[in-house]
Amino acid sequence: MNEKSLRVLEFNKIIDKLKTKASSSLGLKHIENLKPSNNFNEVKNTLLETSEAQAILIKRGLVSMEGIHDIEDKAKRAHVGATLDPGALLKIADCLRVARSLKKSLEGSEEEDFNYPIIQAHTNALYTYRDIEDRIYTSIIGESEISDNASTTLRTIRRRIVQKNQSIRSKLNSIISSTTYQKYLQDNIISMRGDRFVIPVKAEYRSSVSGIVHDQSSSGATLFIEPMSIVEMNNELRKLKLDEQEEIERILAELSAMVGEISEDLISNQAILGKLDFVFAKGKLSVEMRAIEPVLNEDKYFNIKNGRHPMIDKRDVVPNNIYLGREFDTLVITGPNTGGKTVTIKTVGLFALMTQSGLHIPADFGTSMCVYDNIFADIGDEQSIEQSLSTFSSHMTNTVSILKEVTCDSLVIFDELGAGTDPVEGAALAIAILEDVNMAGAKCIATTHYSELKNYALTKKGVENAAVEFDVETLSPTYRLLIGVPGKSNAFEISKKLVLSEYVINRAKEFINTENIELEDVLQNVEKNRLKAEEERLEAEKLKQEIEEVKAEYDERLRRVMAQREKIISKAKSEAFSITRQAKEQSDNILKELRKLETQMASKEKHKKIE
The missing domain is CATH 3.40.50.300 (P-loop containing nucleotide triphosphate hydrolases)
Incomplete structure (x- = not known):
C-alpha cells in the first residue's frame, strides 16, 4: 500500500486510537504491524473476526484481557534449565490464568446462543495448566517474596528462625536491662549490623564488654558489639537463613522445571493471546465509534x-x-x-x-x-x-x-x-x-x-x-x-x-464570460429545484410513513376482528355440537322407551292369546 497515502489520509491516527484499546504489549505489536491488505479473502476474514469481537463485547459487556505478558524469553530460559525469579514465574501464572479464563468464558453453552467460530477457534487452541498455575500462586506472594506454603520444609525453617530471633532478643533484653551493663551502654536498644544482633557500647568501656565489634558510630563514641553469649545463637540464626535461601532456590528451580516442560505450549499461548488482544482491541474501537462491518x-x-x-x-x-x-x-x-x-x-x-x-x-x-x-x-x-x-x-x-x-x-x-x-x-x-x-x-x-x-x-x-x-x-x-x-x-x-x-457586483459580472454566468444561473436553478424536490420528497416520505402507520393499525384491527370472529364461530360450533348431542341423547332415550313399551304390549297380546 502506498506509504504517502497512508500518511496524508492520517491512517496513523486510527492506529494510535486502536493502540489505546490494547491490553498488552503483545496486542500492541500486532497493531504496530497493521497494514491494509489487498487480498479479498484476507480482508473478509479480518472483518469477520472484528464483528465477532464486537458482538461478544456487546453481549458480555467486557472480556478481561488483563494479565497478558510477554513471557516468551522466560519460557525459553526455563526450557534450557534456567531458574526463573519469582516475578517471572508470577507473569507466567498470570498468562495461564488469562488463557484458562478466556477459554472457559468464550466456549459458550447449550443454554446460551453463543457461536463465534473464528474467535472460538483461537480460544479452543489455548493450553491450560491449572495445577502449575495454582502451584505458582500458592508458592509466590509477590515479585520478591516466597510464601510459607511453598513447602513444609520452608515453613519449618521460618518457624525456627522466628523462635531463634525471639531467643536472641530475649537474651539481649536481659543484658541491656541488667544494672551491671547499663552504665556501659550508650542506649538501651538492640540493633542490627549486617544480619547480626548487636548492642551499642560506649567506646571507653570496650574492655568491659566481652564480644565482637561489628561497627562504630561516625563520631567513634559508640561501638556496636555482639556479646559473646549470643555469638553462637547468631551463628545458628545465620545457618537457618542460609537454609531458608537454599530451600527457596530449590522451590524456584522446581517451579522453573515445571514451566520448562510446558514451554512450547506457553509460547503457542503467547501467539494466540496476542492475536486475541488485537482482535478485541478492534472490537472495542468498533463499539466506541458505533461502527459497522461493511x-x-x-x-x-x-x-x-x-x-x-x-x-x-x-x-x-x-x-x-x-x-x-x-x-x-x-x-x-x-x-x-x-x-x-x-x-x-x-x-x-x-x-x-x-x-x-x-x-x-x-x-x-x-x-x-x-x-x-x-x-x-x-x-x-x-x-x-x-x-x-x-x-x-x-x-x-x-x-x-x-x-x-x-x-x-x-x-x-x-x-x-x-x-x-x-x-x-x-x-x-x-x-x-x-x-x-x-x-x-x-x-x-x-x-x-x-x-x-x-x-x-x-x-x-x-x-x-x-x-x-x-x-x-x-x-x-x-x-x-x-x-x-x-x-x-x-x-x-x-x-x-x-x-x-x-454597482460593483454588476461590473464584476460584466468581466465574466457570459457562458459562465449562464452556467452559474443554471446551477442556481438546479439547486432551487433540488431543494424543492428534496422538500417534496421529505413530505412524500412523511405521508408514506403516516399511510404505513394507518395501514398497520388497520391490519392490526382486522387481525383482532378475524381472531374474534374465529372465537365466535368456534364457540357457536361448540354450542351447536353440545345441543345436537343432547338432542340425540334425548331421542335415543325416547326410542329405548318406545321399544320397551312395544315389547311390553307384544308380551301382553301374547299372554291373552295363550289364555
Missing part, C-alpha cells in the same frame, strides 16, 4: 451510507452518503472553501484503508466497500523548501508518481487538482489527468474550483459532478455532499449579503 463486494465500487469521519467529534460530524464505481467511475466535487470537500475525500480514503485493515467503519448498515490493489492520495499543501518545490510542483511530482503506478483496481484521490498555477492551464491539466486515470480504469474522486471541470463532468460519460452544500442565508456550509449537482461559487451572493455595492 458489505464486501468484488465489483470495485463503494456505497457509503451516512459515513462519518472517525476523527471528528460525534457531536460535530455531518454524515454523508457517497458512492462511486457503478453509474460512474470518477466523481468531481466542487464548492466553496471550508465547505467540507477535503473531509469528504479523506473519509472515503480512510474508510477504504480501514476496511482493508479489517477495521469497522462509522457508517450505517447497508454500506458496501471493496478491496483495491492500491489507494493513492494527493491531499494538502506539500510545499517543500528543502527540495525547492512549490505547491504546484510538489503536487505534480506526486501526481506523476501516481499515474505511473495506477491500475484498473486502484482508487485515486485528488485534492484541488491542478491548483497552484494559471487557472486555464491548471484546468486543462486537471482534465487531462482525470482522462488518464479514467483510461487506466481506476476509480477516482477529486475536488476542484475550476468551472471547466464542472462542464467536463456534465458532458463526459462515466464522470459525475458533486457539490458540498452552502447556505447563502447564513453564509456557512452545511457540510452535506450532493451527488449529481455541480457546485456553485456563490461569490456574488455572499458579496451581496455582506452589503457590497450592487
Whole structure:
C-alpha cells in the first residue's frame, strides 16, 4: 500500500486510537504491524473476526484481557534449565490464568446462543495448566517474596528462625536491662549490623564488654558489639537463613522445571493471546465509534451510507452518503472553501484503508466497500523548501508518481487538482489527468474550483459532478455532499449579503464570460429545484410513513376482528355440537322407551292369546 497515502489520509491516527484499546504489549505489536491488505479473502476474514469481537463485547459487556505478558524469553530460559525469579514465574501464572479464563468464558453453552467460530477457534487452541498455575500462586506472594506454603520444609525453617530471633532478643533484653551493663551502654536498644544482633557500647568501656565489634558510630563514641553469649545463637540464626535461601532456590528451580516442560505450549499461548488482544482491541474501537462491518463486494465500487469521519467529534460530524464505481467511475466535487470537500475525500480514503485493515467503519448498515490493489492520495499543501518545490510542483511530482503506478483496481484521490498555477492551464491539466486515470480504469474522486471541470463532468460519460452544500442565508456550509449537482461559487451572493455595492457586483459580472454566468444561473436553478424536490420528497416520505402507520393499525384491527370472529364461530360450533348431542341423547332415550313399551304390549297380546 502506498506509504504517502497512508500518511496524508492520517491512517496513523486510527492506529494510535486502536493502540489505546490494547491490553498488552503483545496486542500492541500486532497493531504496530497493521497494514491494509489487498487480498479479498484476507480482508473478509479480518472483518469477520472484528464483528465477532464486537458482538461478544456487546453481549458480555467486557472480556478481561488483563494479565497478558510477554513471557516468551522466560519460557525459553526455563526450557534450557534456567531458574526463573519469582516475578517471572508470577507473569507466567498470570498468562495461564488469562488463557484458562478466556477459554472457559468464550466456549459458550447449550443454554446460551453463543457461536463465534473464528474467535472460538483461537480460544479452543489455548493450553491450560491449572495445577502449575495454582502451584505458582500458592508458592509466590509477590515479585520478591516466597510464601510459607511453598513447602513444609520452608515453613519449618521460618518457624525456627522466628523462635531463634525471639531467643536472641530475649537474651539481649536481659543484658541491656541488667544494672551491671547499663552504665556501659550508650542506649538501651538492640540493633542490627549486617544480619547480626548487636548492642551499642560506649567506646571507653570496650574492655568491659566481652564480644565482637561489628561497627562504630561516625563520631567513634559508640561501638556496636555482639556479646559473646549470643555469638553462637547468631551463628545458628545465620545457618537457618542460609537454609531458608537454599530451600527457596530449590522451590524456584522446581517451579522453573515445571514451566520448562510446558514451554512450547506457553509460547503457542503467547501467539494466540496476542492475536486475541488485537482482535478485541478492534472490537472495542468498533463499539466506541458505533461502527459497522461493511458489505464486501468484488465489483470495485463503494456505497457509503451516512459515513462519518472517525476523527471528528460525534457531536460535530455531518454524515454523508457517497458512492462511486457503478453509474460512474470518477466523481468531481466542487464548492466553496471550508465547505467540507477535503473531509469528504479523506473519509472515503480512510474508510477504504480501514476496511482493508479489517477495521469497522462509522457508517450505517447497508454500506458496501471493496478491496483495491492500491489507494493513492494527493491531499494538502506539500510545499517543500528543502527540495525547492512549490505547491504546484510538489503536487505534480506526486501526481506523476501516481499515474505511473495506477491500475484498473486502484482508487485515486485528488485534492484541488491542478491548483497552484494559471487557472486555464491548471484546468486543462486537471482534465487531462482525470482522462488518464479514467483510461487506466481506476476509480477516482477529486475536488476542484475550476468551472471547466464542472462542464467536463456534465458532458463526459462515466464522470459525475458533486457539490458540498452552502447556505447563502447564513453564509456557512452545511457540510452535506450532493451527488449529481455541480457546485456553485456563490461569490456574488455572499458579496451581496455582506452589503457590497450592487454597482460593483454588476461590473464584476460584466468581466465574466457570459457562458459562465449562464452556467452559474443554471446551477442556481438546479439547486432551487433540488431543494424543492428534496422538500417534496421529505413530505412524500412523511405521508408514506403516516399511510404505513394507518395501514398497520388497520391490519392490526382486522387481525383482532378475524381472531374474534374465529372465537365466535368456534364457540357457536361448540354450542351447536353440545345441543345436537343432547338432542340425540334425548331421542335415543325416547326410542329405548318406545321399544320397551312395544315389547311390553307384544308380551301382553301374547299372554291373552295363550289364555
